[in-house]
Amino acid sequence: MSIVLKGLSKTFGQFPAVKKVELEIPTGDFVALLGPSGSGKTTLLRLIAGLEGPNSGEILFNGEDFTAKSVKERKVGFVFQHYALFKHMTIFDNIAFGLKVRPRKHRPSKEAINSKVEELLKLVQLEGLGERYPSQLSGGQRQRVALARALAVEPEVLLLDEPFGALDAKVRQELRGWLRELHQKLNITTVFVTHDQEEAMEMADTVVVMNNGRIEQTGSPENVYENPVTPFVYSFLGRVNEFRGNSLENYTPYGVDKPFSDKEVGYIRPHEIGLSRTFVNNSYPAEVSHVNKVGAAVRIELRRLDTDDLFEAELSAEKYNIMGGLKRGDQLFAEFQNLVIFNGNTLRNSEFELPPSNLVLRPEEVRS
Numbered sequence: 001m002s003i004v005l006k007g008l009s010k011t012f013g014q015f016p017a018v019k020k021v022e023l024e025i026p027t028g029d030f031v032a033l034l035g036p037s038g039s040g041k042t043t044l045l046r047l048i049a050g051l052e053g054p055n056s057g058e059i060l061f062n063g064e065d066f067t068a069k070s071v072k073e074r075k076v077g078f079v080f081q082h083y084a085l086f087k088h089m090t091i092f093d094n095i096a097f098g099l100k101v102r103p104r105k106h107r108p109s110k111e112a113i114n115s116k117v118e119e120l121l122k123l124v125q126l127e128g129l130g131e132r133y134p135s136q137l138s139g140g141q142r143q144r145v146a147l148a149r150a151l152a153v154e155p156e157v158l159l160l161d162e163p164f165g166a167l168d169a170k171v172r173q174e175l176r177g178w179l180r181e182l183h184q185k186l187n188i189t190t191v192f193v194t195h196d197q198e199e200a201m202e203m204a205d206t207v208v209v210m211n212n213g214r215i216e217q218t219g220s221p222e223n224v225y226e227n228p229v230t231p232f233v234y235s236f237l238g239r240v241n242e243f244r245g246n247s248l249e250n251y252t253p254y255g256v257d258k259p260f261s262d263k264e265v266g267y268i269r270p271h272e273i274g275l276s277r278t279f280v281n282n283s284y285p286a287e288v289s290h291v292n293k294v295g296a297a298v299r300i301e302l303r304r305l306d307t308d309d310l311f312e313a314e315l316s317a318e319k320y321n322i323m324g325g326l327k328r329g330d331q332l333f334a335e336f337q338n339l340v341i342f343n344g345n346t347l348r349n350s351e352f353e354l355p356p357s358n359l360v361l362r363p364e365e366v367r368s
């Protein structure tokens with residue numbers, strides 16, 4: 001089922017939690033609503049589910065206006081952060097619940113319910129555990145039961161609110177891959193809320209970045225990471241160096257025709273900073289202040305010797321080894337290869353005299 005949100009707004013008392021949201025979700029898409037606490041993710045999910053009514057705007061399912069339709073009519077499956085299983089019921093009965101409470105004429109036969117639950121237990125890899133009670137399962141297993149219960153009624157949309165939020169890091173990691181595979185198998189339009197950018201980037205086909213009740217950017221994980229359209233998205237997704245106001249002149253070796261204002265901020269990702277032991281064009285001397293080697297990437301904190309600015313660079317372990325390793329106090333040359341400058345929410349890209357070779361200014365069209 002496809003979902004379209006048009007000018008959707010929701011206010012609690014005087015407080016606008018969701019502001020004029022426009023979003024199109026094609027059938028079968030796997031979407032992450034990503035943003036900091038209080039940005040409106042859960043409210044948006046609840047609006048899609050029909051658990052909240054909007055103050056204005058429309059919700060279309062497969063092109064049909066569902067704005068005023070009840071939760072039941074929407075055919076959505078919902079999974080919350082806290083699995084909320086019925087403690088006094090077995091896993092089997094928990095999964096069967098949605099089918100058993102259907103009005104008699106829509107209720108499947110006992111045999112059909114049995115085989116559906118067995119099929120779902122297999123799907124969520126809990127075969128043979130149907131007779132246990134929730135207290136006899138691990139957190140990750142319980143959350144898979146919650147998912148099986150949501151899937152039992154064959155929803156056309158699956159809505160997940162921080163489904164792995166209460167689990168420890170290792171289990172979360174396992175369930176991410178598992179849910180991704182499950183989605184590939186079932187291809188149900190799925191929207192999940194997370195404030196964990198790694199989770200969103202790893203699992204979703206489409207990431208919707210929210211801030212203050214608004215959508216800041218929608219796109220594939222690569223696209224929102226590589227081409228952030230606002231300073232918020234730059235700083236929220238992944239690590240980034242920020243340089244403000246006057247200090248930006250130190251990163252534009254060919255000069256600018258107008259001085260930088262206090263509102264201007266330049267962003268550069270750590271992996272977009274080249275490091276070498278010898279001088280290269282447009283590079284600046286810098287001293288290593290800390291080295292943090294984690295897995296395939298090495299994070300290096302440095303201080304520019306000419307300006308005292310602090311920044312972070314990232315090298316692959318391979319490049320790091322080729323450089324012969326690094327330690328505090330090493331003197332290097334840093335090349336800032338992709339500085340992107342915003343004035344408020346607008347890219348400053350037309351005022352440079354000559355785009356220098358190491359200053360990649362992103363054309364407007366890339367942003368749209």
Ligand SMILES: Nc1ncnc2c1ncn2[C@@H]1O[C@H](COP(=O)(O)OP(=O)(O)OP(=O)(O)O)[C@@H](O)[C@H]1O
Pocket residue numbers: 012013015016017035036037038039040041042043044193195
């Ligand atoms: N029922 C409510 N009554 C009043 N204010 C509410 C209600 N529900 C949410 N809000 C407010 O709306 C804003 C958005 O809340 P929402 O739960 O959608 O954010 P979120 O992005 O999901 O945050 P979190 O990650 O912390 O769950 C918050 O400031 C919250 O306090």
